[in-house]
Amino acid sequence: MNYDVIVIGSGPGGYVAAIRASQLGLKTAVVERESLGGICLNWGCIPTKALLKSAQVFEYINHAAEYGIKTAAAEADFAAVIKRSRGVADGMSKGVQFLMKKNKIDVIMGTGKAKPGNKVEVKAADGTQKEYTATSIILATGGRSRELPNLKQDGKKIIGYRQAMVLPEQPKSMVVVGSGAIGVEFAYFYATLGTKVTVVEFMENIVPVEDEDISKQLLRSFKKAGIEVMTSSSVESVDTSGTGCKVQVKTASGMQTLECDIVLSAAGVVANIENIGLEETGIKTEKGKVIVDEFYNTNVKGYYAIGDIVSGQALAHVASAEGIICVEKIAGHKPEPLDYNNIPGCTYCSPEIASVGYTEKAAKAAGYELKIGKFPFSASGKASAAGAKDGFVKMIYDAKYGELLGAHMIGANVTEMIAEIVVARKLETTGHEMLKSVHPHPTMSEAIMEATADAYGEVIHL
Structure with missing residues (x-):
């Protein structure tokens, strides 16, 4: 079988790259050895959020009296919590199957390996091997749990x-x-x-x-x-x-x-770069990552790499963005290279954490003179009403030009708030513009405006 694009790996980098390639009229196949959606959908981002939601619901019930609600003592059914999480993951994987069908992408189940001459060898679960050719081969094999030498995982204890x-x-x-x-x-x-x-x-x-x-x-x-x-x-x-x-x-x-x-x-995680054909094809690596340029070309023409196996943040949304840029370039478009200093990071413990851009320490090290503002959720009406007063928003601006250098948030639902900062930084929004953008009341997001006001000595509610 001949394709325009074959993607090895169907995680958030691989399946997104495959869909975008198909949208651009390229005949596309994706190779997957386990489950469509990769680690993120099946063993990472999605099922963990389902587990965390169950924990949050349990926490709410245990603190119901604080909201004026009387309940019987709650008991967590651990097996049922795990089962729900797996159900959510399975549903998302089926969703990716639907997207593959909708976009007329061939799904080849098996372990893929890049070969010289624009070929991909796929070994099926039963041991049979088949070879495919493609003008462009995208490696998107992701990562796995890093094993420390003095902490060998046995899978049980x-x-x-x-x-x-x-x-x-x-x-x-x-x-x-x-x-x-x-x-x-x-x-x-x-x-x-x-x-x-x-x-x-x-x-x-x-x-x-x-x-x-x-x-x-x-x-x-x-x-x-x-x-x-x-x-x-x-x-x-x-x-x-x-x-x-x-x-x-x-x-x-x-x-x-x-x-x-x-x-x-x-x-942390380590890149899956073993046994994917790097040595046979002559693709270069450095410090356990595949070396690529700003459009994800490897040193071998026709071979590309995205996601956790290249340098940059090992995040699902980064892999997706890289996949889209990679195939748009393959299709002859003129995409902008990814700005790795404007990638949001989110952590979904409680309280949640969300951040983008420079930390205070990094901004000072880069030589900026700073205006920094903080607004605690203890001063937020919405946070008080929600019973979620832990945390704050911290905004970092360049004192000279008002450039929005970074934002750091910890509190309830801050992972939903950080996108405002990503867009603002993309549009080169200044501190003054952020301050004068009216935020709705009462909301958690008001804290962004208030923290900015604090940076400029104009805060009202502190």
Whole structure:
């Protein structure tokens, strides 16, 4: 079979690239070894949000009295929570199947491998192999849970995010190693359902990629929720010979032993670049990532790479954007290269975290003179009415020209608010323009305008 485009991998990079290619009139196929939608739809973004929603509902019920509602004691049915999450994921995967059919994209099930001469070899589950050719081959094979050398995952007592989503029963205690998005989301989920959770973070702050003020606020919120946090600490070894786990943690004050049922290794993701044909085709890599230009060309003509296997943020929406830019360029269009400094990051623990652009520290290091404003949700009428007063919005502007350098939010539903900042930065909106854009009252989003007003010494409600 000959195609214009073959995409290896059907995650949010791969399937989006395939759909856009088909829309542009290119004969397209996508190769998938497991389930359409990839990790994001089946084992990442979507099912974790379903788990977190169940935890949030449980939390609401437990705090119903604070809203003047009397309820009987709530009980979390762990198996039913897991089942709902899997159902949501399955529904989304079926949705991608529909989109493939609608866009007349051939789905080839099996493990894909790029071969020289614009060929793709696909090995089916039964071991049979077939070869396909395409003018353009896009590698979109994604990533997997990073395994630390002293924390080998056995899938039972030391687990990664996939097992954390389908545990047969709720553990009484858990140590979460790593406090990035995956770590803190699972920490919140399990702690809310009643598991005793301890988070161990190697860096000085939890959620270390975030602005330091965000990290400090999440630490306060987690401690209030009963989640123990150990920063500047590392897991040296885990003894799984007994009924549970004995975790040796090195801290600034010496070694500590933590006992728990399960250790969740959440130390990030690593790119799936093995056995996809890079060596045979001569495609170059650096530091575990495929080297590409701004339009995702590899060093070998006709071969492209997008998503978690290239440098840049390992996020679903980044992979989708890269896929669209890649195929538009293949089709002869003139897309703009992606601005990686205007990519929103969202973490869905409670309170939620959303950010884009420079942190305060990074903006100062870049030589900017800053105007910074903060507005706490404790001063927001909508947040008070909702019973969600934890958190704040922090806005960072360039003092000289009013350029919107960055925004950092922690609180209820802030992941829904950050898009305003992304669009504003894309349109080169200044602090003055943001300040004079009337925001509706009462809303959480008013905090963006108020934090801007604070930066310019005009805040009303503080």
